[in-house]
Amino acid sequence: MFENLSDRLGQTLKRLRGQGRLTEDNIKDTLREVRMALLEADVALPVVKALIDRVRERAVGQEVLKSLTPGQALVKVVHQELVATMGEANEGLNLNVQPPAVILMAGLQGSGKTTSTGKLARWLSEKQKKSVLVVSCDIYRPAAIKQLETVAGEVGAQFFPSSTDQDPVDIATGAIDQARRQFIDVVIIDTAGRLHIDADMMEEIRRLHEAVNPVETLFVVDSMTGQDAANTARAFHDALPLTGVVLTKTDGDARGGAALSIRHITGKPIKFLGVGEKTTALEPFHPERVASRILGMGDVLSLVEEAEQKVDREKVEQLATKLKKGKGFDLADFRDQLQQMMSMGGLAGLMDKLPMGDLPKGVQGHMDDRELVRMVAIINSMTPQERRRPDAIKGSRKRRIANGSGTQVQDVNKLLKQFTQMQKMMKKMSKGGMAKMLRGMKGKLPQGLPF
Incomplete structure (x- = not known):
């Protein structure tokens, strides 16, 4: 983005x-x-x-x-x-009400409402430790109801069944009653969308809003529609008392006009960004961090938060202990580092959050995560002994490894060269070189670091 x-x-x-x-x-x-x-x-x-x-x-x-x-x-x-x-700062969801807290999802067809409902359910469950029930009031598209049921199963949320012959208000109130009986914390209501704004759609969602009195009414909008996203948000804002916006498909939006326009035009905060297709790809919107990324200053705070959530601490501690004892950094360790990087969004995801002011223009565009997958495949084609002793990998072994990983011998050579460079860096870090390396980067890191 x-x-x-x-x-x-x-x-x-x-x-x-x-x-x-x-x-x-x-x-x-x-x-x-x-x-x-x-x-x-x-x-x-x-x-x-x-x-x-x-x-x-x-x-x-x-x-x-x-x-x-x-x-x-x-x-x-x-x-x-x-x-x-x-919008100055991230504005979270207002869930400080008597359960169940009701969240109403509104938006046009194709904006990503159903997917965002699932992502939000997962985020509430994992980050806020809330029990969640989801329900679809889209009686015009049976596929939408089935899709939400599938997504609910993936994210571990309860699903309240509905059908096309029911009234949306009856569906929503039935879901809330069940949540109340089962002491569920949050109910997320996925509403029907249209290809454009029309009077019937607005009347139905107003009726639904009045019946369920949601604590949060979130407008889900596709960021790739640019200025239209802000204008559509204003139309919904005029019809409904919106409390916030979920901006979807931001990973495919190279412009970012919607993120900069919506708050000014509607007066409502962007609360979440959809940053990919996976159910984990939902981020709280932090204006300060996004502004830093726009100006090439990076987003170190988000990177640290992501590392805390996704990096395998046990493996990191094992590697640190191994290096302290003077044991070498081998190809199995290198593979672990590559896999950790992939879990954090790959090269592109990391580069997006690092301060990139001094990188040559266009370098970021050449970051290809398929290279990481290829490197892991090459290491997986080696024997345990070869991973421990890369020096033993010569001509015939290289050909066997290339054949086993579906790559060329030159790809194996390239990986071994990159591994050697990484090995040297790890050796320096184990001897106190990390402090020197960070001192060299000090101008690009947050103030107050102890070196």
């Missing part, structure tokens, strides 16, 4: 960072570039105008021109105004 916008803004603001002096003229030129970048990212025109006006007002004042590092000060102002545009 935001690749195009990040490239344009990154190049524009990078030219300013090192300048010792800014003038009103070069600030004006920079803001023109920022404006064009935002418009090309399909950010709504009123949002662009308001953001640029606020940045200009601060940029030509004491805060930037009188700063010792005016270039960096202007970048900071742009960052702060992006955060303000998207």
Whole structure:
């Protein structure tokens, strides 16, 4: 997400960072570039105008021109105004009510409501430790009811059955009654969608909303529709008392205009981002972290949180103990590192969250997760002894390993070269080289680290 916008803004603001002096003229030129970048990212025109006006007002004042590092000060102002545009801070779900808390999912057909219902059920279960019941009120599409039943099974949520001959209000109230009897914490109601906004659809969902009185009414919208996403959100906001937005398919959206427009246009916060097809691919929306990613500053906090959730601590501790005892880093350890990386979203997912300001343009686009899969396959084709002693892998062994993994001998050679480089780095880290490496990166890491 935001690749195009990040490239344009990154190049524009990078030219300013090192300048010792800014003038009103070069600030004006920079803001023109920022404006064009935002418009090309399909950010709504009123949002662009308001953001640029606020940045200009601060940029030509004491805060930037009188700063010792005016270039960096202007970048900071742009960052702060992006955060303000998207909503300052993450706004969580309001579940502090007598159970069951009812969440109503609204949106157009194809926006990802049913999938998002399943993802949200999983997130509530795993992160908030809530019991969840899901129900479909889409009486027009039997496939939607069946899809939600399947998704509920995948995420471990209870499913309340419904059929096409029932009234949506009766379905929803029946689900809530069952949840109350079974002491379930949260009920998520998946509503019917349409291909476009129409009066009948709005009347039905208003009737449903009035009957169930949800604590959260979330509008689910496809981020790839750009400005249309913000305009559709406004139409739903006029019809329903929305409490927040779930922005879906953000992993396929290179522009990011919807994320920057929705809060300004509707006044409602983005609460979650759908970042992939898997039921785990739902992230709380943090404006500050997203703004940092847009400006190429990375998102170290999200990376740390993801590592805490997905990295196998036992394996990490075993490797650390092994290195401390002076035992070498072998190919089995290398495979574990590759698999941990894949569990955290692969190369592209990691690079998206790391500070990438100094990487050559286009490098991120060449990050291909298929390479990780190929490398793991090559290591899996080796014998345990070969993994322990890579030096023993010569000509005939390389051919056998290549054949077994469906690769070429040059792929095996490339892997062994990458392993050697990793082995050297691990050796340095085991001898205190980690502190030196981090000191070299200090300018790109959060302040306050102890070195």
